[in-house]
Amino acid sequence: MKRIDATIVSSEELWDGAFFLWVRAPEIATVARAGQYVMVRCGEGCDMPLRRPLSIHRVSRDGSIAFLFAVVGRGTEWLAQRSKGDSLDLFGPLGRGFEVLPASGNLLLIAGGMGIAPLVALADQAVESDRSVTLLIGYRTASQIYPQSLLPSGIETVVATEDGSLGTKGMVTDLLPEYIADTDQVFACGPLPMYKKMAEMTDITNGKPVQVLLETVLGCGVGACLGCTIETLNGNRRVCKDGPVFELKEVVWDKIIAPAASGGIDNANLV
Amino acid sequence: MKTPGLSVQLAPDNRRGLLLANPVMTASGTFGYGAEYAEVMDIQKLGAIICKGTTLKPRTGNPQPRLVETAGGVLNSIGMENIGIEALVREKAPVWAGWNVPVIVNILGESAEDYAALARRLDGVAGVSGIEVNISCPNVDAGGIEFGSSPEAAAAVTAAARANTTLPLIVKLSPNVTDITSIARAVIEAGADAVSLINTLKGMAIDLVSRRPVMGNVSGGLSGPAIKPVALHMVYQVAKAVKIPVIGCGGIATAGDALEFIMTGASAIQVGTATFSNPHAPLDVLQGIEDFMKKEGVSQLAELIGAAA
Ligand SMILES: Cc1cc2nc3c(=O)[nH]c(=O)nc-3n(C[C@H](O)[C@H](O)[C@H](O)COP(=O)(O)OP(=O)(O)OC[C@H]3O[C@@H](n4cnc5c(N)ncnc54)[C@H](O)[C@@H]3O)c2cc1C
Ligand SMILES: Cc1cc2nc3c(=O)[nH]c(=O)nc-3n(C[C@H](O)[C@H](O)[C@H](O)COP(=O)(O)O)c2cc1C
Numbered sequence: 098m099k100r101i102d103a104t105i106v107s108s109e110e111l112w113d114g115a116f117f118l119w120v121r122a123p124e125i126a127t128v129a130r131a132g133q134y135v136m137v138r139c140g141e142g143c144d145m146p147l148r149r150p151l152s153i154h155r156v157s158r159d160g161s162i163a164f165l166f167a168v169v170g171r172g173t174e175w176l177a178q179r180s181k182g183d184s185l186d187l188f189g190p191l192g193r194g195f196e197v198l199p200a201s202g203n204l205l206l207i208a209g210g211m212g213i214a215p216l217v218a219l220a221d222q223a224v225e226s227d228r229s230v231t232l233l234i235g236y237r238t239a240s241q242i243y244p245q246s247l248l249p250s251g252i253e254t255v256v257a258t259e260d261g262s263l264g265t266k267g268m269v270t271d272l273l274p275e276y277i278a279d280t281d282q283v284f285a286c287g288p289l290p291m292y293k294k295m296a297e298m299t300d301i302t303n304g305k306p307v308q309v310l311l312e313t314v315l316g317c318g319v320g321a322c323l324g325c326t327i328e329t330l331n332g333n334r335r336v337c338k339d340g341p342v343f344e345l346k347e348v349v350w351d352k353i354i355a356p357a358a359s360g361g362i363d364n365a366n367l368v
Numbered sequence: 369m370k371t372p373g374l375s376v377q378l379a380p381d382n383r384r385g386l387l388l389a390n391p392v393m394t395a396s397g398t399f400g401y402g403a404e405y406a407e408v409m410d411i412q413k414l415g416a417i418i419c420k421g422t423t424l425k426p427r428t429g430n431p432q433p434r435l436v437e438t439a440g441g442v443l444n445s446i447g448m449e450n451i452g453i454e455a456l457v458r459e460k461a462p463v464w465a466g467w468n469v470p471v472i473v474n475i476l477g478e479s480a481e482d483y484a485a486l487a488r489r490l491d492g493v494a495g496v497s498g499i500e501v502n503i504s505c506p507n508v509d510a511g512g513i514e515f516g517s518s519p520e521a522a523a524a525v526t527a528a529a530r531a532n533t534t535l536p537l538i539v540k541l542s543p544n545v546t547d548i549t550s551i552a553r554a555v556i557e558a559g560a561d562a563v564s565l566i567n568t569l570k571g572m573a574i575d576l577v578s579r580r581p582v583m584g585n586v587s588g589g590l591s592g593p594a595i596k597p598v599a600l601h602m603v604y605q606v607a608k609a610v611k612i613p614v615i616g617c618g619g620i621a622t623a624g625d626a627l628e629f630i631m632t633g634a635s636a637i638q639v640g641t642a643t644f645s646n647p648h649a650p651l652d653v654l655q656g657i658e659d660f661m662k663k664e665g666v667s668q669l670a671e672l673i674g675a676a677a
Pocket of ligand 2: 316322324395396397398420421422442444446448474502540566567568590591592593595617618619620638639640641642
């Protein structure tokens with residue numbers, strides 16, 4: 098883990114409020130693993146005392162990393178306004194990433210919306226190590242989707258939309274029963290309700306190892322402040338350091354609460 | 369110019385003393401047990417490390433969310449999650465014993481007896497250079513009123529700790545009081561070697577959508593740049609009122625911030641929340657103090673302490 102000043106190589110709005118950002122960061126690119134994240138300093142001076150965690154979305158051989166992020170508040174709003182050539186203060190890579198078991202040849206990846214971000218990095222890694230990948234992606238609607246052209250080649254992709262405007266109509270978890278049979282290991286990233294749903298589908302996952310990437314508000318990023326602690330069957334765990342990837346069956350799901358929809362500084366925008 | 373003298377003695381009246389190579393400490397709860405940051409910076413260069421607040425029994429802490437960002441600040445309600453004193457003595461202290469940097473253990477309890485037991489347990493433990501007594505916690509016997517909010521209760525827990533250890537004792541003052549100088553005087557009377565201030569200010573935030581408090585535990589403690597002027601003024605008041613070393617804390621992010629506290633009367637300072645946005649903040653602050661002293665031709669830190677008071 099290092100704190101570095103990285104230069105933005107490109108920034109593109111893929112769809113309404115969703116940004117795809119490449120930054121040159123060889124110190125991070127050479128060691129980053131899928132499921133790890135970077136703490137991005139947003140704003141000027143002491144404007145935003147907390148960094149914003151973003152998953153490693155892609156890693157390129159030339160020493161760059163990509164983020165994929167949704168504008169949801171002040172930090173991501175600021176980040177969306179950065180452009181090519183601007184400097185970004187990064188701290189990472191941090192956390193424990195996805196762990197693909199040596200014997201897992203067939204991987205099933207499940208993305209809920211923006212949850213695609215860390216799973217693309219995982220798909221890239223898996224393809225490189227000759228594993229077969231099926232990626233199930235759930236979107237709200239067809240106009241807000243991750244471009245197929247950016248997905249790694251050689252993987253199978255299946256789409257569900259809540260309004261049925263593309264692929265199967267419904268939630269991504271509805272696709273799970275159909276695709277899980279030949280799978281050795283499952284990896285998921287998405288909103289909390291998706292995980293809670295998956296946690297109830299034990300008869301379908303049927304003992305297969307399932308790893309999920311969990312989000313809470315993070316403070317230090319190194320396991321020091323205990324701001325991000327969650328309850329698991331093995332006691333308290335720090336999302337920032339012991340996670341953000343956890344075994345689905347390890348987390349005490351009814352104790353996990355989604356971050357507030359507003360609050361703190363966000364309310365200032367309402368005036 | 370030669371390297372300026374940065375060392376400070378924070379417990380001049382204590383037999384063991386608490387000599388720091390420089391005045392920069394890390395604030396309790398923001399730096400874990402020190403090792404968490406070993407990969408990020410050379411922690412041995414710090415003046416001292418203050419570890420997470422420690423209780424007699426391990427504690428699991430408050431529900432999420434525990435952190436909320438506000439204007440220039442952070443609200444936290446960790447709920448004193450910690451591994452407990454036994455695990456600290458067993459697993460952390462032996463690691464610290466091999467370090468050059470002194471480690472000070474922040475303790476807290478629900479009764480004066482808790483503080484007594486904690487101080488007794490730490491006495492003579494290799495790797496522990498001092499105790500910081502956190503009095504910003506509810507006194508169960510007094511219906512949950514914080515020890516730190518009355519001179520009598522603050523003095524009682526200080527005396528309980530004092531009677532059970534020869535270690536240097538720093539008492540950490542709460543800002544959520546009417547007259548902080550009366551608390552400072554009371555804990556000094558009860559045997560504190562130094563006082564540190566401030567702990568977090570009580571605060572809260574509301575989620576407009578759910579119409580509920582944002583924090584899992586309703587309210588939290590405010591830290592970060594937003595509280596710096598408040599902390600600075602309290603350090604000014606206390607430093608004028610007492611004769612023992614005062615340690616300044618609250619919103620320090622840069623050497624300039626630290627020097628303000630020092631000139632106001634602080635002999636040393638603690639960096640807390642700033643480490644979240646700048647993981648090198650403590651050492652950047654130290655470097656900046658040294659640079660300032662060189663530039664201004666100051667040979668000893670003591671020349672700056674209280675210079676503006
Ligand atoms: C390990 C990890 C990896 C992440 N990776 C990505 C990613 O690749 N792409 C992406 O778009 N987002 C990702 N997130 C979520 C992202 O960090 C938050 O959306 C971001 O911090 C919000 O900052 P803001 O200032 O824009 O919003 P704020 O004003 O801080 O908050 C706006 C809204 O977002 C919620 N929020 C704030 N922080 C978090 C958080 N850490 N997790 C979830 N919700 C939060 C708030 O409760 C509020 O509802 C990740 C989070 C974690 C913990
Ligand atoms: C996440 C967090 C945890 C904290 N935990 C403790 C603690 O265990 N004991 C204590 O005395 N102070 C604790 N504090 C208070 C800090 O040590 C410090 O007094 C306060 O944050 C003000 O300094 P700052 O603005 O530099 O952070 C905590 C602060 C934060 C932000």
